[in-house]
Amino acid sequence: MGNERITYANLLGISACVGLALIAHLSALPLWVPVVVVVCALIRLSMARKGRGAPPRSVLLTVAGLSVALLFLRFHTFNGIAAGTALLSLMAGLKLLETQTKRDIYIITLIIYFVSLAALLEGDSFFTLAYLIGVCWITTATLLRLTSAVPAPDWRRSARYGGRVLLQALPLALVLWLLFPRFAAPLWQIPSDSRTAPSGLSDTMSPGDISHLALSDEVAFRVRYATAVPPPQERYWRGPVLDEFDGHTWRRAYSGYYKPATLQPQGPAYKYTVMMEPHQHNWIFTLDWPASWDLQRGALSNDYTLMQPYALSRAIDVTATSYTHVQSGEALSAEMRRRNTRPPPRNPRTLQLAQQMRSAHPGDMDYVRAVLDMFAQQPFYYTLNPPKLADDSVDEFLFDTKRGFCGHYASAFAALMRAAHIPARVVTGYHGGTQNPYADYWILRQSEAHAWNEVWIDGRGWIRVDPTSAIAPQRVEMGVADTVNADEPLVSRWSRNRPWFAGLRLRLDALREMWRERILDYNQDSQRDLLEMLKIPEPDGQKLVMVLAVAIVLVFCWLTWQVRRELNPPLKDHAARAYAQLCAKLAAAGIPRLPHEGAEAYALRVARLRPDLANRVTALCRQYSFLRYAAPSTSVTAGQFQAAVRAFRPKATA
Amino acid sequence: MVSLRQAAINQLRARVIRRHGRDSLPISINRRRIYILPTRFGFMLGAILAAMLIAGLNYNSNLGLAFAFLMSSMALVTMHHCNRNLLRLSVDVTPEVDAFAGSEALFEFALRNDSNMDRRDVEIRCLSGAGLGSVPAHENASIAVAVPVKRRGVTRISQFELRTRYPFGWFYSWTYVQGSLTIYTAPAPDGSRILPSVGAQGNATHSEVRGDEDFSGLRAYEPGVPLKHMAWKVLARGGEAAVRSYSSLAAQPEWLEWSLLVGLDVEARLSQLCLWVLESEAAHRPYGLRLPGREIAPSGGAAHRFACLRALASYGIDES
Numbered sequence: 010m011g012n013e014r015i016t017y018a019n020l021l022g023i024s025a026c027v028g029l030a031l032i033a034h035l036s037a038l039p040l041w042v043p044v045v046v047v048v049c050a051l052i053r054l055s056m057a058r059k060g061r062g063a064p065p066r067s068v069l070l071t072v073a074g075l076s077v078a079l080l081f082l083r084f085h086t087f088n089g090i091a092a093g094t095a096l097l098s099l100m101a102g103l104k105l106l107e108t109q110t111k112r113d114i115y116i117i118t119l120i121i122y123f124v125s126l127a128a129l130l131e132g133d134s135f136f137t138l139a140y141l142i143g144v145c146w147i148t149t150a151t152l153l154r155l156t157s158a159v160p161a162p163d164w165r166r167s168a169r170y171g172g173r174v175l176l177q178a179l180p181l182a183l184v185l186w187l188l189f190p191r192f193a194a195p196l197w198q199i200p201s202d203s204r205t206a207p208s209g210l211s212d213t214m215s216p217g218d219i220s221h222l223a224l225s226d227e228v229a230f231r232v233r234y235a236t237a238v239p240p241p242q243e244r245y246w247r248g249p250v251l252d253e254f255d256g257h258t259w260r261r262a263y264s265g266y267y268k269p270a271t272l273q274p275q276g277p278a279y280k281y282t283v284m285m286e287p288h289q290h291n292w293i294f295t296l297d298w299p300a301s302w303d304l305q306r307g308a309l310s311n312d313y314t315l316m317q318p319y320a321l322s323r324a325i326d327v328t329a330t331s332y333t334h335v336q337s338g339e340a341l342s343a344e345m346r347r348r349n350t351r352p353p354p355r356n357p358r359t360l361q362l363a364q365q366m367r368s369a370h371p372g373d374m375d376y377v378r379a380v381l382d383m384f385a386q387q388p389f390y391y392t393l394n395p396p397k398l399a400d401d402s403v404d405e406f407l408f409d410t411k412r413g414f415c416g417h418y419a420s421a422f423a424a425l426m427r428a429a430h431i432p433a434r435v436v437t438g439y440h441g442g443t444q445n446p447y448a449d450y451w452i453l454r455q456s457e458a459h460a461w462n463e464v465w466i467d468g469r470g471w472i473r474v475d476p477t478s479a480i481a482p483q484r485v486e487m488g489v490a491d492t493v494n495a496d497e498p499l500v501s502r503w504s505r506n507r508p509w510f511a512g513l514r515l516r517l518d519a520l521r522e523m524w525r526e527r528i529l530d531y532n533q534d535s536q537r538d539l540l541e542m543l544k545i546p547e548p549d550g551q552k553l554v555m556v557l558a559v560a561i562v563l564v565f566c567w568l569t570w571q572v573r574r575e576l577n578p579p580l581k582d583h584a585a586r587a588y589a590q591l592c593a594k595l596a597a598a599g600i601p602r603l604p605h606e607g608a609e610a611y612a613l614r615v616a617r618l619r620p621d622l623a624n625r626v627t628a629l630c631r632q633y634s635f636l637r638y639a640a641p642s643t644s645v646t647a648g649q650f651q652a653a654v655r656a657f658r659p660k661a662t663a
Numbered sequence: 664m665v666s667l668r669q670a671a672i673n674q675l676r677a678r679v680i681r682r683h684g685r686d687s688l689p690i691s692i693n694r695r696r697i698y699i700l701p702t703r704f705g706f707m708l709g710a711i712l713a714a715m716l717i718a719g720l721n722y723n724s725n726l727g728l729a730f731a732f733l734m735s736s737m738a739l740v741t742m743h744h745c746n747r748n749l750l751r752l753s754v755d756v757t758p759e760v761d762a763f764a765g766s767e768a769l770f771e772f773a774l775r776n777d778s779n780m781d782r783r784d785v786e787i788r789c790l791s792g793a794g795l796g797s798v799p800a801h802e803n804a805s806i807a808v809a810v811p812v813k814r815r816g817v818t819r820i821s822q823f824e825l826r827t828r829y830p831f832g833w834f835y836s837w838t839y840v841q842g843s844l845t846i847y848t849a850p851a852p853d854g855s856r857i858l859p860s861v862g863a864q865g866n867a868t869h870s871e872v873r874g875d876e877d878f879s880g881l882r883a884y885e886p887g888v889p890l891k892h893m894a895w896k897v898l899a900r901g902g903e904a905a906v907r908s909y910s911s912l913a914a915q916p917e918w919l920e921w922s923l924l925v926g927l928d929v930e931a932r933l934s935q936l937c938l939w940v941l942e943s944e945a946a947h948r949p950y951g952l953r954l955p956g957r958e959i960a961p962s963g964g965a966a967h968r969f970a971c972l973r974a975l976a977s978y979g980i981d982e983s
Contacts (some may be wrong), residue, residue: 056689114703115832120709121732126715129726138726142733149737151830156832158784158795170830174744177734185732192720531725574779576751 015155018058021152023114024050027101029144032472033128033137034094039083042095045076046102052280053106055321063107071158072242073103089282090585100660114155121148133324133529135521139236146171177571181564189492190550191324191533199462206288207320210437210458216398218405219437221391225455228286229439230294230524233450235280235328239296241441243333245473246294246453246460248438250312252348256355257402258419258436262348270311270339272470274300282328284450284525289634291322293296294453296331297473303328337470341432342378349432349465353424356404368522373431375467380425381479385419387411391481418476432465436473448519552600583647584636587654591629598659608633622659629653676822679839684843689755689775692825697749697838699742705833708738740832745834748827752798756823759845761972763937767792767809768818769847776797776805789823789844789905810846815933816848822982834867847969847976854935859923869938905967917943917950919971935976940971954978 027050040627049072063069076099084092084096099112101120102280104113105479125141127177132138133522154162160169209229212220230246251259279296293304293315304327307317315329341349353359366383390412398405402422406417413421419435420482426433440459442451461475540548540556592602592611600618616623632645675698683696695720701709712735719727747937753775762768772787776798785806792810823844826837884893885905892903919939924932936952943950944963951961952971957978961969 080874099703112704115707119707122708123711123715126718126727126730126734129730130718130722130724132726138729141730145734145737152831156830162783174740175733175738176829177740178733181736181739182729182733185736186725186729189728189732192723332983403777528729532723568740568743572747573750576747576780596807 013158015055015108015111015114019111019151019155020054020057020108022154023108023117023148024054026103026107026118026121026144026148026151027098029147029556030124030128031098031584033125033132033141036100036302038095038098039092041079041099045072046098046105049102053108057216063109066107068117069103069107072106073099074473075593076103084211088128090130092232094124096126097124097430097436098411100274112447115152118148118152118652119535133525135524135528142175146175148176157590167454170245177568181561182568184557184560184564186534187539188560189445189552190553190557191531191536209288209290209455210248211290212251212414213258214420214460215258216402216413218394219416219458220393220395222458223414223456226313227455228518229288229451229453229455229458230286231284231450232442233282233284233421235282237277237279238451239279239333243297245333245436245459245475246437246439247296247299247314248294248531249290250314250434250436250463252434254351254420254424256353257400259423260293270337270342270470272332272335272337274298275334275336276332278330278332280328280330282326284326284522285321285324287322289322291318291320292564293317293321293327293540294304295327295329296333298335299333300331300332301330325610326432326530335470340467341465346432346625349434350427350430351406352428353403356401356424357406357419358401358404359424360428362407363425366425367395367429375463376429376431377426377464380422381474382629384476384479389413389418391415391477415477416460418480419462422462422474422476426462426464434463435450435464436461443515445515445519445522447516450520450522452515502570503627568608583651584633587651588633591633591654591657594654594657594659606638617654619659626659631655676839680822680841681845683841686773688758688812688840688842689753690840690842691751691771692749692840693752694746694750697746697836697837699746699834700898702828705738708833712821719846723731737863737970741831743908745827745836747780749752749825749836749838750783751794752776752785752825753780754787754825756844758841759847759969761847761971761976762812763851764815764851766814766851767811768848770808770810770844772808773803776800782827785829786825786826788796790818790820790828794811812846813929814852815848815976816980818848820844820846835873847973849976850930850933850937851939851974852934852941854927854931854938856924856935858939859917859920859931915949917948918953918961919943919950920953921955922953928938929979933978937972937975938973941970944968951981 022076028048031038031046035043049541056062056064077096080092080095080099081087086092089245097120101117101124104120108114108117122145125144128137128141150164150167154164203213209225211218231335233244251261253260253262278300283294285293293307295302295303295315298313299309299315302315303316304325307315307327310316315327326408343373366379367376369378375518388411391414392412393414393418395406395413396410400409403421404418405452406413407421423435436597437458437460438459439453441457442453442462444451457476459475461473461477462475463471466472536553537548540552543556545552545556580588588608595611595615596600598619600615606614608630612627615626619626629650632650636647636650664742679696700983704743712731714886715727715731715734718724719731755773755775756770760768760770769790770792772794774782774785774796775784779800781797781799784795784853785798786795786807787791787808790810792808794806796804796806798804808817808823810820818905821843824839826835828835876885876894892906893953896913897903897905921936921937927935936954940950944967947963950965950971952959952974954974957974959974961968
């Protein structure tokens with residue numbers, strides 16, 4: 010089998026399929042891999058065009074050895090999706106180069122199928138799936154043309170046939186997908202391909218970082234509230250807390266995950282589910298002060314950021330409960346106090362200003378208010394593209410430029426607090442969110458990244474202070490797009506002026522979210538819900554397998570019927586079908602219709618042989634003749650005729 | 664492994680004979696006699712599908728699983744399609760053919776497709792011969808299978824096979840038909856002796872050929888008579904099919920006799936007789952064949968030729 014030589018058309022078809030499958034991997038592969046594959050295909054095609062066979066084995070082996078060595082240098086392993094795909098792609102390319110017989114092409118189709126799957130293992134988009142199913146369809150159609158020994162069907166017919174097989178496969182695929190038992194944990198450790206760079210907030214903040222992030226319209230995470238939605242001024246989503254300052258940049262101090270101070274919540278609790286995007290960082294965004302969460306290996310750092318031990322590389326859902334106001338009964342630990350009151354290095358003018366203001370406002374809260382008033386009363390501007398700042402960033406900002414985004418204000422505020430020996434730190438995260446009216450959730454985009462402060466007031470604990478609200482209160486009330494000047498280059502501003510576009514985007518986002526929730530996150534629990542919906546009591550894994558078996562049997566029956574039905578599709582015409590039924594009944598009674606007999610002649614013969622049936626049969630046959638040959642507006646309809654035939658039950662013998 | 668598979672297939676073939684007995688041709692192939700197995704390529708696909716499934720489960724990727732399940736389902740649908748490609752196909756074949764030693768016997772299998780689907784790539788295997796063809800929907804097609812024969816004799820075939828790898832070559836389905844086919848392998852026509860009549864009467868042949876024109880009466884039609892000898896007018900009047908017979912044809916039959924060929928061994932004699940049969944037939948001359956213990960009365964036409972070749976093929980061989 011498969012030893013026949015291939016033609017140029019075969020080769021062209023399969024090369025195109027390899028190319029299509031590789032497109033899905035372009036972003037993940039080193040550029041030279043697709044280049045090698047394409048060059049191999051082109052060389053082989055040009056050789057086939059000249060009627061020549063494959064190049065000699067030595068050439069092939071050299072190319073193969075070189076590519077595999079290069080690949081190993083790049084990845085240091087062949088395990089994992091990127092390396093494995095690269096290897097398979099190269100194999101497909103080299104196989105193309107040495108293709109002589111149909112069997113070689115069979116191997117290539119198998120590689121195409123597997124490479125297509127590999128693109129889906131970490132992909133999540135509907136379009137990727139649809140595209141790869143398309144690739145699989147085209148490949149299968151190519152295969153049909155290849156395997157047909159006698160005149161190969163043309164492209165259109167092959168594609169139609171492949172499409173039909175694909176459609177007939179859908180019900181079975183659906184049943185398997187819905188009911189095939191899922192594992193809770195992987196069979197073996199997946200090699201982590203952290204090929205995507207971390208996105209969103211980082212654990213450092215230099216002046217200008219957040220305003221840069223605010224230009225991005227990417228989704229940071231989505232939130233579904235289980236309880237009431239907190240008022241706008243309370244929608245602070247805590248990310249990394251930064252408490253080390255070098256005069257220019259704030260950093261997060263890695264202090265381990267020991268139990269943070271216990272807090273007494275005040276005000277209502279908010280329960281919600283955060284749908285995190287894979288941002289490749291360890292933290293999970295939570296509403297201000299998280300109290301409980303369902304993240305298995307999650308823990309709070311001592312500054313109340315929810316952390317997990319590994320970087321987030323998959324989208325996950327975390328359900329948590331938070332409070333927006335807390336009070337601490339304990340005193341601040343000496344270590345924490347030392348760390349959060351370390352005076353800002355450099356920035357001499359800031360230190361001087363702090364000392365002046367501190368002497369005028371000895372009370373901690375008075376001092377906080379005085380600093381906020383300064384921001385509000387002096388000509389400070391809230392802007393998305395503030396001037397660049399050098400090393401003494403706080404000095405320059407407070408005394409020279411006076412233009413900044415939230416990061417600048419938070420940085421300056423914390424510096425002023427620390428200079429006055431009030432424990433203070435910078436909290437980065439997101440603020441606000443857009444409700445999606447088409448689905449019950451809120452979207453937080455990178456453009457809503459924010460930085461604010463927490464100060465320690467003895468007897469009250471950490472208090473959230475947002476200096477941005479002093480300079481631009483509407484930022485906190487309405488969101489960033491309404492606050493910044495109209496000439497700022499903000500992506501969302503464009504869509505804000507075109508409500509249909511914003512609406513469309515939200516609608517698409519709602520679809521995407523539904524896709525993620527229903528399809529991507531389909532798991533054991535969803536299967537249990539499905540069984541419950543089918544009214545199966547106490548669903549468990551065993552019952553799931555039983556339901557799967559029953560469903561497979563049913564689908565197989567359908568498939569057999571469907572496939573055989575295509576051999577002889579049923580008569581579409583109701584009258585003709587009923588007439589065929591009548592003839593079958595009479596045949597069972599012992600008088601089969603002869604092939605040449607018309608309805609009237611048949612009726613006459615039946616009447617002669619079986620006088621007892623004469624009246625009924627003559628009437629029925631006349632009705633059929635009318636339906637067939639008379640004008641449409643006759644006394645009997647096809648439905649009536651059908652009913653009459655159904656009611657007709659001739660006895661076998663007179 | 665291969666021998667194990669072969670052994671299983673042999674066992675199956677024997678079982679099929681026991682279960683279905685002889686089939687009378689034409690036969691419509693029903694679903695109970697169609698078998699199906701993956702091809703080697705199909706087994707490779709199965710391995711790939713298993714790998715896809717494991718990868719999907721391991722990465723806990725619902726999209727990967729969806730793709731793996733879709734591909735697996737396509738393979739299963741293909742299984743049905745492969746089986747369907749033979750289902751309800753009617754097969755007929757002329758059960759007895761002649762051939763010459765060292766050449767091929769040609770069976771013309773007539774396939775009828777009463778369904779709405781094209782049947783593509785149907786292969787018929789018969790001993791070491793195989794033929795491939797397609798039957799479009801609601802049409803007939805014939806597939807020629809050439810079976811090489813080496814030696815003179817009678818070859819009896821109790822079973823032939825229809826198989827198909829359509830559509831994608833992942834599966835092959837096949838069926839056995841218990842039709843008894845016979846190949847009468849006549850000896851290869853050979854020899855240097857000239858026809859007895861030519862040798863005995865010399866130039867007389869020429870006048871006899873002209874005597875072809877002398878109409879002497881009608882005789883009953885038999886298959887294989889040259890069309891120009893048909894009595895078309897009789898047929899047109901509504902009478903039985905008849906053949907005009909000519910005086911020279913009727914009068915001067917040629918006897919091809921075993922006993923004329925003294926000094927040759929058995930096979931050489933048979934080869935010479937075979938050559939004479941072909942020559943006489945080509946010249947439209949009536950001829951008879953006399954073998955020890957067997958005599959075929961003089962006549963002409965395809966049926967007569969076949970009878971003579973059959974006699975030559977089975978000479979000295981127990982035909983039962």
